[in-house]
Amino acid sequence: MRCLRMLVRILVLLYLAGAPALAQTLCQPNASNGYRVRISIKTALGNQAYEWNENEMFLFRATMAFAMRRYYKTETYNVDNIIVCNQTRRVSFWFVVISPENPTMLIPKADVEKAVSMSRHRINNAFLLTDRTLEFLGIYPTLAEPVNPDTPPWLIVFGVVIGAVFAGIIALLVSSLLQKRRKEKGMMEDGQDEEDRQMKGVENGINLDGIYNRGFTDDDRFTKL
């Protein structure tokens, strides 16, 4: 009995000692179920860039665990379930997600992708970055749905301009009509005076059908510019 318990304890100790090593072997560059992350802090934030250190890495692992929790709608995922390796100066690294029930099993790539896509916005905001500066190589950001307004905006401006133009046409028509009516009224009144005027010898106004008579030239020959 005592031998059996010691055996179990040794096995448990071995397992516990080996687990992190085992986990490390699960995370490798080009792992089948892993993703590469590339972060460009200085491009995004310029002078206000923060430094990437272990605390930021901890935040990343916590955010990924949050994403997994949100996707599976469970509360079993923890920081330990996210394994990170191969960090470079660029700030890029590989990560894999291990299942909380079975530490040797990796969560498949497709599920990780869906989890990341679902919480992409939250992950970006945790780091003050964007889709372009926090890249998950292989996971394409879904672009925003194009806003389709009912009336295209250009049609609205066009409507305003052509409305103004039609208003101009109507104003033109109305003014020419008013002018014609005023002329007719004026002519009717003049008709009775015409006989008197002719007797007085006043001319009937400018004859529009004539040709310019060059005999009568002005002294002032040059019109100014």
Added chain:
Amino acid sequence: MCLTHTWDNPMQFVLACVSYAVGLGNVWRFPYLCQMHGGGGFLIPYMLMLVLLGVPLFYMELAIGQKMRLGSIGAWRAISPYLGGVGMASVVTSMYLCLYYNVINAWSFWYLFHSFQSVLPWAECPVNSNLTGPVEECERATPTQYFFYRETLDISGSIEENGGIHMGQALCLLLAWIIVYLFIVKGVKSTGKVVYFTATFPYLVLIIYLIRGVTLHGAINGVKYMFTPKMEQLAKPTTWINAATQIFFSLGLGFGSLIAFASYNQYNNNFEKQAIVVSMVNSSTSIFASIVTFSIYGFKATFNYESCLERVRLLLLNTFDLAEDTISLENVNHWIAELNRTHPEQFASLGGRLETCDLEAELDTAVEGTGLAFIVYSEAIKNMPVSQLWSVLYFIMLLLLGMGSMLGNVIAVITPLSDLKFISVLSYLVGLVCLFCLLLGLGFTTRSGNYWFTMFNDYGATFSLLFIVLIEVITVCYIYGIKRFEKDVEDMLGHRLNWYWKIMLAGVSPILLIALFIFYIVNYIQGGTPTYQAWNKELGKSVVTEYPPYAQAFIGLLLASSVCCIPLTALYTYCKKRNLASGKRERTVSTVSA
């Protein structure tokens, strides 16, 4: 010509001429020529041609219009009955111009209306249907090209593939024609008031753009590039020929518009001073506009160059996993050499993805015409801060320039027609002409419409104008006689023709015109089958395609239809005179016998 139809004052006439002459060509053709032919050095042939060719011919057309007080058909018939066809040819050419020129205004309206959005539609590619990325055609080309060729024109792959009418374009064309109608409906009374605005406002916008342009990052590169004279270009004959044709077309000679404008003048108007002023204003505007264009060019080229450097920098950082601040924009090239030395295999794996960034190459991409105005400029504008404001300003300026030129074109057609007294009421005549041009112009809004537009632009006016103006000069100087012309001018102005005008009109200009004419014919014959640029949507760029036979026949028809008016009218007049003479003889015989 009714005496009541005159300009209210000489200033309206000058502004009308300025508004007509200063058009889109000053903004998009002159800067291109300047760049192609050696920058600052191009000004020498340009100024020379202005003095030898431009001003004398401009003077001659104004003199004819003011003296005869009729549109081009009546004026040329009065000068020489056999050569009345010259006026007819002018009207036909102006009609072609009216048909296609307003389409440019329609495009300006389209772009103007689309500028009232938070993000300019030509700034980014639209996403495709599965929301995974941008539309393919837009990826292969640039967003501005995509917007112009796909969303504005919905262009087909070649001139043979017709399609339906683009409704948005048709609406904009309708608007453009209604506005032209409104400007001209009351004859020079309405036009005279409109030109105060269309002649002056573009200058305001150009000044604003000049200030904005020279303060842009990288603008100085463009201006330096433009003004660096490359004197060796002056040795090439094409430089001189292009300078001559630019002066020629920029002043709008031969269309009959100048004759029409001058026919509304008072008899004693001092057109000599006005001719010189308008020509000078036109040329200086060209130079001014090219400074603006080149500062915008410089900005765009610098922007593209720096974007290229940024992409290369990112590529290097990602491939070699270096920390972000090791490579900056300044030492990209240094690092390329360094990394090639230290990690040759990894560097080789980059392969074709590594671009070469060259500022000179960016500046060298000379573009002219609609490509410059609607693609290059809008690309530059989208990168400026507060781009909507600059876009609105720019397209309003294009509209005013285009509308001002349209006024001259339509008046060149209306004036002779109203002289012929087909329709007595002016507003009905104007309405009829505008409606006719609108209906035919709808053909340019179809999917292959841009190709027909280019055909009209390249062949509709160029050759026939040269021929028309050549016949004009020969007619005035040798058939009408330079002595009679001198007397007429003295009658109008009060002093005799200067020796400068006499030598230029009778000697230098005809010789230059004949040389230009011969060059054009030789160039056309040597050029082989005429070609055009067709937009290929798979490649995302334009490819050179030959015109199909029926299109080539149509080009021939365009060229012949205006030119053959001259010999045909001469023949007709000759036959009529012969019939009249023989008829008179018969009548005299009959009275004697009776």
